Amino acid sequence: MTLSNNLPGCPAQHDTDALPVNIAQALVRQWISPLVATERVPLREALGRVLASPIDSPLAVPAHDNSAMDGFAFSSAALQAASAASTSSVPELELAVVGRALAGHPWRGDVGSMQCVRITTGAWLPDACDTVIPHEQVEQTPHAIRFSAAAVRGGANCRRAGEDLQAGQIALTAGRIVRAADLGLLASLGISTVNVRRRLRVAFFSTGDELRSPGEPLDPGCVYDSNRHTLFALLQRMNCDTLDLGIVRDEPAALDAALRTAVAHADVVLTSGGVSAGEADFTQTLLQTRGEIAFRGLALRPGRPLTFGRIHPDKPAESPADGQLDTTRATLFFGLPGNPVAVMVTFALIVRDALLALAGAQPQPVTLLGARSRVLLRKRAGRTEYPRGIASRGSDGQWQVAPTGSQSSGALNTMSEANCFIVLSHEQTDVSPGEMVDIMLFDGLF
Incomplete structure (x- = not known):
């Protein structure tokens, strides 16, 4: 030995x-x-697995400039022109509606400086457009919209190509445990199989x-x-x-x-x-x-x-x-x-x-929260103790905690009732009521 x-x-x-x-x-x-x-698995089988190598994005996300909401897309130059031409401190702006852009069906025509297109969330922005005003902020006629130039700033309500990920950028690092959001991300990149340990x-x-x-x-x-x-x-x-x-x-x-x-x-x-x-x-x-x-x-x-x-x-x-x-x-x-x-x-x-x-996973330290002890906790220095407890929010919104019944190491009932461990460090001694302690929530741990 x-x-x-x-x-x-x-x-x-x-x-x-x-x-x-x-x-x-x-x-x-x-x-x-x-x-x-390692092994390569289909995307849906990668949930909870450890990535064996980093995953580079094969494309930009978003792949193109697009609208963040339903509204009307136009060039911010129209805002500047309206301000320069008006004597009012809050000029009005009128734009002719020349087309419609839908998600999956972009507008291919031209958009002039005093024109706009009706657009839906996720739809491509026409080349000349860089601003979207929500439809509820405009007055509409059959062929035009009218709104206050102060209602929107240039560049508003647009998602830019590559603002989430650039093509070739690392999307997920090696050692990551794949989560539900990661599956969605990988699917959005067109990735169908994943190399995992x-x-x-x-x-x-x-x-x-x-x-x-x-x-x-x-x-x-x-x-x-x-x-x-x-x-x-x-x-x-x-x-x-x-x-x-x-x-x-x-x-x-x-x-x-x-x-x-x-x-x-x-x-x-x-x-x-x-x-x-x-x-x-x-x-x-x-x-x-x-x-x-x-x-x-x-x-x-x-x-x-x-x-x-x-x-x-x-x-x-x-x-x-x-x-x-x-x-x-x-x-x-x-x-x-x-x-x-x-x-x-x-x-x-x-x-x-x-x-x-x-398993090759990245370190994932358990999050500790500060909580106010509701009772006296007896503790002697020289060992770490983990009494199980029930944590809740007090009337002041602060976390508070008290031990569950029996702290016998054979009492599974009080373990089942608990939602956290109270963390009493190696050199710590008695904890008075109202004193702060660390707690380790069971959620995500057990």
Whole structure:
């Protein structure tokens, strides 16, 4: 076994059984090299995938000058001419209507200096026109319009060619996770296929003789396994391919077989339970013989008994084709706690960013908001704490937060009721009512 704590700010004598969260996050980043295999997928299958290369715009967006609203298009020179010819401080302007421009049906005729064309939103601007006045701001006759020259400025209500994107400009950068708006953007550029990194393959299982799957009889002293279902949901939200290896008994042979299967088929292995100091916790012993442990334990509540390392493959394999699992790589291992809430906390703080980095995604830090604590929060320095809470807007419009009921790391009910974590930093102490704290909203996280 290799136990590493050679990090800036992490001296050799550091208690690796209580590693600060920020040091653990830095160590995980050091052990990750992004996957390189890519594949080209149809546009609609790119949602949630990681772009493998930047996408340059093949055309200007918009492709031509066009109207931003329904109205009348004309040359701004008419405004200047009206001001010069009138003795009034607010001159009136009359323009002859010579044609009509519709989206997809541009006006091809000439437009004189005192003429205009009726135009709809998105329609090409005729060559001589650079201004649009909305139709509700004019008086109309069958063949002309009349309006105050002060009602519109030159160049108003027009979209210029290339103002969103120039041809050849980078539209989306490599490492971006494709969102719904990105699909629309790519479609607007005429792009039908996208080069993306292959999906991460994550194997997971729960350990413990006391665990039963939902639907099975619940024997005395046993509990239903919730962690596999939680992990499945979290991994699905991250668009990972998953391999559920079920419940593994607290037996070295069974655990070894599960780890071998996971390493053969996945980039990452997640387990829950079996990584603390209990008599039946064999996982760490197996890791010591099959790989390396970077750390085992965090100064974190809930989530202290987390182990991170890597498992080496049984034997080298031939170089795989693109899109196939590289069995020459070590497989990352996260031994998560057994308590359900601790699983979610450690996933959010440690595993999530590791999976994003391994997938080649750009860093996506979770947004923290400031909120006023509604109650006294007890906290001792020396560990980071993430009590779950309910955040809401106060009468003054400011965010406020209070913990949900029980903060036991096994109480999933209060986790389900919560909409945020209250973030209490490593050296922070008690928080008084009315004092500001950071909160991490669940929306977009779970």
